[in-house]
Amino acid sequence: MAERPEDLNLPNAVITRIIKEAVSSSGRRMGQGRTGGQRGKQVLGQQLYSPTLFSQLPDGVNISKEARSAISRAASVFVLYATSCANNFAMKGKRKTLNASDVLSAMEEMEFQRFVTPLKEALEAYRREQKGKKEASEQKKKDKDKKTDAEEQDKSRDEDNDEDEERLEEEEQNEEEEVDN
Amino acid sequence: MADAVAGRDKCGEPRLVSLPLSRIRVIMKSSPEVSSINQEALVLTTKATELFVQYLATYSYRHGSGKERKALTYSDLSNTAEESETFQFLADILPKKILASKYLKMLKEKRDEDEEENDSDDGSNGDEAES
Numbered sequence: 001m002a003e004r005p006e007d008l009n010l011p012n013a014v015i016t017r018i019i020k021e022a023v024s025s026s027g028r029r030m031g032q033g034r035t036g037g038q039r040g041k042q043v044l045g046q047q048l049y050s051p052t053l054f055s056q057l058p059d060g061v062n063i064s065k066e067a068r069s070a071i072s073r074a075a076s077v078f079v080l081y082a083t084s085c086a087n088n089f090a091m092k093g094k095r096k097t098l099n100a101s102d103v104l105s106a107m108e109e110m111e112f113q114r115f116v117t118p119l120k121e122a123l124e125a126y127r128r129e130q131k132g133k134k135e136a137s138e139q140k141k142k143d144k145d146k147k148t149d150a151e152e153q154d155k156s157r158d159e160d161n162d163e164d165e166e167r168l169e170e171e172e173q174n175e176e177e178e179v180d181n
Numbered sequence: 182m183a184d185a186v187a188g189r190d191k192c193g194e195p196r197l198v199s200l201p202l203s204r205i206r207v208i209m210k211s212s213p214e215v216s217s218i219n220q221e222a223l224v225l226t227t228k229a230t231e232l233f234v235q236y237l238a239t240y241s242y243r244h245g246s247g248k249e250r251k252a253l254t255y256s257d258l259s260n261t262a263e264e265s266e267t268f269q270f271l272a273d274i275l276p277k278k279i280l281a282s283k284y285l286k287m288l289k290e291k292r293d294e295d296e297e298e299n300d301s302d303d304g305s306n307g308d309e310a311e312s
Contacts, residue, residue, distance in 0.1 A: 008208050010230075014199050018231050019238045057242050058251070066255040071234055074258070074271050076208055078233045081270055082226055083209040083218075091214075098209075100221040107229060111267045115232045122228045123221060126197055 008076050015072045019063060085109050198227045205230065237261065237268065 085106035086098050093102075100123055107115045205227045209218055218226075238253060244264070245257030256278065262271035279287075 007204075008211060010200060010204060010208075014201070015234060018199055018234050021235070057239050057253070061242060061251050061253055063238070063253045064255060067253050067258055070255055070258050070275055071237055073274050074237055074262075075230050075234050077271060077274055079205055079208045079226060079230055080212055082229060083212050083215055086222065086226070087212065087215050097217045097219050098215065098222040099219045100225050103222050103225040103229065110270075112229070112233070112236075114236075115229050118232060119225055119228055122197060123225055126221065126224050129197065 010072050010075050012068065012072055015075060016063075016068055019057075019068070019071065081110065082106050198224060198231060200227050200231060202227055237271075240265070240268070 082103065083098070086102035089102040089105045089109075090096070090098050095102075104116055104119060107113065107119065202223055206218065206223055209215060209223070209226060237258070241257040241261040242248070242253045244261060245253060247254055247257060255275075258271075259275045259277045262268050262275040263277060
């Protein structure tokens, strides 16, 4: 739970950067023709991203301080609104935990259908990333096992087993921490 | 896709989201009916918020008045909240600005109206009492 009202604010610096990204990325990303003339210069040889951005601000647009803080507040409200919508879907499904499909359904409900495709892509990327991390840590563990096995060849079998168990426990804890973060 | 979002983590790898997940989680959890949030849902909500910020900014700019001056102002945003169906939910936190003098005038008009209503109420009450 949030204890102070400012806990519900998002960092202005990041918000500003995200808005500016929409400004400066006009060269990198293409508006898929939806922008009607505002399409940025397309850089050859660079991958064209799917409609992550629907339209871009031209370079050098000045965003007043007041507008920036208003956008920041709007973002907080958006999170609450999305959470509430997603929670309705979770409740309909008699689940207590919000999951990815609840958030996607919420976007459609909120008339932000245009976010669904980029979000699905982000979700896939996130899953790939997690999978990669898991494989990397498993590989690490294997290497570690080999090393310790070599070192403890002369030790008794029982001790080895004990240590393995400890290591497993440690890993479980690590996983829990990852989820918390 | 991952490098569609600028901002890099410690290892120099492109990050999926720029906004802090922990803060988004705090905001989500501040909703009383929410009990727990799965990590994927958190990442998606964070990503959606970033898309939303960009969409709100570009939409307001395109429909706004500052195109010649290359400026995005508060009034562009509050106009968006008022006029666009999709952004309607922002109307409360992005209220239209009005001049204090105009507000006082509105207040006075409102008071006059109320008084008139009260007068007519009194009148009708009086009638009832008489009859």
